Each structure stands twice: as C-alpha cells, then as structure tokens.
Amino acid sequence: GAGVSQSPSNKVTEKGKDVELRCDPISGHTALYWYRQSLGQGLEFLIYFQGNSAPDKSGLPSDRFSAERTGGSVSTLTIQRTQQEDSAVYLCASSSRQSTDTQYFGPGTRLTVL
Amino acid sequence: RKEVEQDPGPFNVPEGATVAFNCTYSNSASQSFFWYRQDCRKEPKLLMSVYSSGNEDGRFTAQLNRASQYISLLIRDSKLSDSATYLCVVNNNAGNMLTFGGGTRLMVKP
Numbered sequence: 191g192a193g194v195s196q197s198p199s200n201k202v203t204e205k206g207k208d209v210e211l212r213c214d215p216i217s218g219h220t221a222l223y224w225y226r227q228s229l230g231q232g233l234e235f236l237i238y239f240q241g242n243s244a245p246d247k248s249g250l251p252s253d254r255f256s257a258e259r260t261g262g263s264v265s266t267l268t269i270q271r272t273q274q275e276d277s278a279v280y281l282c283a284s285s286s287r288q289s290t291d292t293q294y295f296g297p298g299t300r301l302t303v304l
Numbered sequence: 305r306k307e308v309e310q311d312p313g314p315f316n317v318p319e320g321a322t323v324a325f326n327c328t329y330s331n332s333a334s335q336s337f338f339w340y341r342q343d344c345r346k347e348p349k350l351l352m353s354v355y356s357s358g359n360e361d362g363r364f365t366a367q368l369n370r371a372s373q374y375i376s377l378l379i380r381d382s383k384l385s386d387s388a389t390y391l392c393v394v395n396n397n398a399g400n401m402l403t404f405g406g407g408t409r410l411m412v413k414p
Contacts, residue, residue: 232407235401235402235403246401291336
C-alpha cells in the first residue's frame with residue numbers, strides 16, 4: 191500500500207518568504223507528526239495530531255510555525271517569514287490508533303532558505 | 305543534557321564484525337524504546353522495538369536496562385548493507401511523541 195508522502199521534495203526559498211509543506215499520511219492512520227532534522231542533527235519533534243483532539247504544539251520553535259490537519263488526513267506545515275536557521279529536512283510521520291508507537295515516516299521535504 | 309544521548313561515531317568495522325551501540329535516556333518515566341535506522345538522505349525506518357527482557361531479530365539484539373536508563377543494540381556478522389545511522393528512540397507517552405537521539409553512524413567496510 192501507499193506510504194506517507196510529502197511534497198515538495200525540495201524547496202528553495204528566500205529569507206522572509208512564507209512556505210507550505212504538505213503531508214499525506216497512510217490511509218486510516220489517525221496520528222500525524224511533524225519533525226525536522228537539521229544537517230548532522232537528530233530529529234526534533236514539532237507538532238502532533240491525534241484524531242479530532244487538539245494538536246500538541248509543544249515542539250514548535252516559534253510562532254512563525256503553524257500546522258493544520260484538514261479532515262483528519264492531509265496536513266500542511268506553514269513557516270512564515272522564513273529564516274536561514276529554518277533550513278532543514280522536514281519529516282512527517284503517521285501511526286495507527288492501534289499501534290501509536292510505530293511511526294512511518296515520509297521521505298521528507300528539504301527546505302533551503304537563502 | 306540531551307534527553308536521549310548516543311555516541312555519534314562513526315564506527316568503522318570490517319564485514320563480519322560484531323558491533324555494539326549504546327544509548328542513555330534521561331526521563332525515568334519513559335515507557336517505550338526503539339531503534340530506528342536511517343540511510344543517507346532517507347527517512348528513518350523502524351528497526352526494532354526494545355523490551356526489558358531483551359529481544360533478538362536475526363543478527364540484531366536489543367537490550368534495555370531501566371535501572372541504568374540504558375539501551376543497547378548489538379549487530380552480529382555485519383554486512384555492507386548495515387551501513388547507516390542508527391537512532392535510539394524513546395517514547396515517554398506524552399502524546400506519543402518520539403524523542404530521538406542524535407544517531408550513531410556505522411560504516412561496514414569490505
């Protein structure tokens with residue numbers, strides 16, 4: 191079956207511009223997570239959605255970052271007024287309600303802010 | 305102090321060698337533990353869960369020591385295809401958010 195997909199795969203933008211990153215989770219998965227991985231660094235949790243519950247936004251680094259999940263499926267991560275330190279790979283993962291410990295990752299979006 | 309700490313390596317080993325990775329975690333309330341594998345410029349993929357009793361999957365053995373807050377991964381008879389970064393991962397059940405270590409890079413050479 192189809193795995194987690196993300197788009198675009200690469201995004202180059204200029205400092206100060208807004209960007210939107212998209213994630214399509216595995217069909218039927220109720221939980222969706224956003225992480226980011228800076229060059230040579232580990233993964234950093236950003237935000238978590240579970241069903242219709244309020245999202246856990248505790249990992250968002252600033253108010254320039256926001257995310258939505260429409261209809262319990264597709265999610266969009268928006269970064270406003272991008273800064274060079276936002277450059278990273280943004281990874282989305284999803285998991286089923288029965289097995290929330292096992293997270294399946296998408297291929298990521300590589301964001302470069304010039 | 306990082307919540308999950310790993311030796312970044314790299315570990316350079318010949319084919320057939322046995323190699324062990326260690327990881328420590330700081331949150332004593334952590335409930336679930338995993339090893340993920342990440343190939344260069346790819347997404348992380350679950351390698352195996354780690355249980356208190358220890359568990360084995362082919363050439364891979366994982367151990368958990370809750371008292372010492374320590375997790376290990378042993379790879380026997382290393383293959384070239386084992387070359388990757390191994391991520392120690394902890395779930396403290398706070399919303400099922402996974403906390404990742406920085407990863408240990410393994411390079412298996414002919």
